[in-house]
Amino acid sequence: MDIPQSLQDLDLPSLIGRPVAEARHSVESAGGVARLVAPGGAVTADFRSNRVTLIVDGDRVVGTTGIG
Secondary structure (H helix, E strand, O other): OOOOHHHHOOOHHHHOOOEHHHHHHHHHHOOOEEEEEOOOOOOOOOOOOOEEEEEEEOOEEEEEEEEO
16 A cells, blocks of 8 residues: 555654644644554554554653554
8 A cells, every 4th residue: 555645745753742633633634544542552553554653641742653
């Protein structure tokens, strides 16, 4: 599956430290779907070319595992 160019252009490291709502809006504006997980939280291993996994603690993004 091809990753949409708009998601490839998204600066994922810049989402770290931002409020969850703001980061989610950035992902969705680029045509993606944000998956929110707690640090150390379990996630499925399936690949989705439009999904961005954001690691969140409270109302802030503390990391990202990238697209997929």
